[in-house]
Amino acid sequence: MKQYDIVIVGGGGAGLYAAMEILNTDISLNIAVISKIYPNRSHTSAAQGGANAALANKDKTDTIEKHIFDTIKGSDYLADQDAASILCEEAPRVIRELENLGTPFSRMDDGTIAQRPFGGASSPRCCYCADKTGHTILQTLYEQCLRLGVKFYNEYFLISIEENDGVCQGITALNIQSGEIEIFPAKIVILATGGYAKAYWNRSSNAAGNTGDGIAAALRAGVPLKDMEFVQFHPTGLRKSGLLVTEGARGEGGYLINKNGDRFMSNYAPEKMELGPRDLVSRSIETEINEGRGFDSTAGQYINLDLTHLGAELITKRLPQIRELSISFEGIDPIDEPIPIRPTAHYSMGGIDTDKTGRTIMKGLYAIGECACVSVHGANRLGGNSLLEILVFGKIAGHEAALEAKSLNSVSISNSIIDKHKKYFRSLMQPSQYERYGVIREEMGTTLAENVGIYRTEKNLIQAIYDIKKLIERFKRVKVNDTSTVFNTNLVNVLELRNMLNIALAISAGAYARKESRGSHSRTDYTKRDDVNFHKHTMFTLSDGNLDVSYKPVIMGKYELEERTY
Amino acid sequence: MEEQKEISFRIYRYNPHFDKKPYYDNIRITLEKGITVLRALNFIKENIDSKLTFRAFCQAGICGSCGLKINGVSKLACMTQVFKELEDSKEENVILIEPLNNFTIMRDLVVDMDPLVEKLKYYYSWVNPKMPVHELGKKEYLISEEKFQEYDQATDCILCASCVSECLMMEVNPNYISPAVLLKSYRMNVDERDSMQKTRLKKVTSDGGVWDCTHCYKCVEHCVKNIDIMKGIQGLRNSGMKTVSKRSEGAKHAKAFITDIKRKGRLVEFTLITRTLGFIKPIFMLPMMIKMLLRRRVPPPSFMMSEIPRIEKVRKIFRKLKKKNF
Structure with missing residues (x-):
């Protein structure tokens, strides 16, 4: 049986950076990237804003130290300070490396990489390529991996992580194109499968595939997850699709209007109005809807983002993308009509528990990017730090894995695992199965959005846990109608739902247990941050099918706890 | 409602x-x-x-x-x-x-998208870094707005393959490079951080490459990101003519066109084949030529073709272009 030194699962920015770094470190290593889509389609491409790095091109007084402090403060002091330091220290190097490899960064007049201000940052340090930063970074990394001859297995879906006595042996995956289950024995597996905010389904800005496959597989393999309750909401998602309308629309002077025609932000942030911090604006919109001042529609309640007073010229010149999105996805031209919006889940801070090198507790298993929780974002991520995280920890984990691989013993996976998976897939196709995956998925998204959304309270969280446990029961009778082996997306969708249900339970259980408000986690019954009892990471493990919640201390450094005000 | x-x-x-x-x-x-x-x-x-x-x-x-x-x-x-x-x-x-x-x-x-990926690999669709690996990440290149503008739009491409689907040449020759990969090749070739322009250009200007494009503009018309793909194709042809492929069939074909327009104001198709392919290759095309002859589809030879009226005006354009160093 063929054996790999390193298998990377996931072909987004983190996975591709790791692949590139591995081969740059040791070209003789036998590696493969396994991805459920073509890597250049990955969700990294959707990141528009940019990546933070204290290059001091724009503001000569900017320093790495300021970047570290901004990140820790932004995390509401839940970030591990050693990891946050590494993130910011390595930032200039990875951004310059990408630049050297062809990423088309926007430029300053002197030809250096341009930088712009971003939320929560004390200096303009966000490096960008117009509004397509993630897209161009992903293209650059994919191009470089093609150049280095990385072996890709495209359209393979991760089923399980195999271990023996706490040592990772590799993975199994479904070849979507052929329907075969294949074994990939590997001394080292690096998970880079992305985030889980799609568990909120239609209340999420995420791609359809951000279903937390690697996170759920790690949990099933006995690897702990961390801080799963922290999910960031963006204030202005389109009503029907949840897609983002960037902050720029409000920056240019857009109003948020409720059913009564009021600019309600005057009640929440009388000075800053629509330009208050992201979590505050999200909470305000949610309050308006909860108190009955939202508009009704078949696609749910919403609030209007009104740009009509800005005039056709400004909208077409400065907000062309927003206009295109509104027309394409809502059928509404913002020049003539207000845009229907509501807050949308768009980033998951939690994930697989790793140390600052990307290692998990299972020997040979690494996790990087949004699927990992290092943790650098703590309770709230700063804009521009997510692209940065995938680059820095992709590089670090790639380097570490390349050095480690040679020293590890060979591994093996028994063929019997294939039959086990096959049997499970066949059971889903039996005539006795009857539950519809689309219905369960919709209900999961609804209960998460309603009960584990921006505002959380004990009663609602109990409801969410109850609902999700019931959905997990119903999932046992879920039906896969498509019995074909070739490109069975029905089966893939059902397996993704299984992963999301695991994760939905972890989000809810973590939120229930955390009786305080910190960062993105706002409890209406515990409105204050409680450092005495909850300045710690939530840990999740699976034992006998039950999810256990425990805690682990935050790694502190030179920054003491302070109140977070802006 | x-x-x-x-x-x-x-x-x-x-x-x-x-x-x-x-x-x-x-x-x-x-x-x-x-x-x-x-x-x-x-x-x-x-x-x-x-x-x-x-x-x-x-x-x-x-x-x-x-x-x-x-x-x-x-x-x-x-x-x-x-x-x-x-x-x-x-x-x-x-x-x-x-x-x-x-x-x-x-x-x-x-x-099946794999053929497109294979073409990306075959035509070196990446920046081949000038810097050695151990130098990477140490300092930025300084890039002027002018240089940046040359490739900025081309990096909008999301490889959705709408252009590949609409391309008329792809229908005839599945091995044709394709508009998407031409755009990538152009984008890499105008990037000063890249070190393999010549090698790439050699491949792009050989059979099944940039000279096979028929200028139908369907790729431009259907690009979901409104990229001017033809600008990339023209750019590659221009660099091809100037450097690696003066003697390639595509370049000779283009030159023959220019000569005809200059001399007659229209194409002399009778000798176009030999001027492009030489005298050996067309021998294999004899059966088709005979068929054309029988069906009276053979264009008239050069001496039978007169100049178009007001040819002077056409030549004036050429003189102007020459002044501008085209």
């Missing part, structure tokens, strides 16, 4: 394991204004036929997964409004959904 309509989706279906040949399904659903084609397909998959197979991912026009032919035209399903599309429907309230052209169909609306 928003405006609603009952709409028929006529969808191309084919599962190589079960179906001898492809067929079309008619699925009727009621939709309200503002729904995209992708949302309609998702609705059908979740509620009517879970076997319907298509690719989709970001749903926001940036990943390039959901390229399809909608009413015969290649575009992204996620960026296409159903109600708007109805305006172009041949039959009232019917929308035709088919897989992209010029690819092998794997199932229903899913096509």
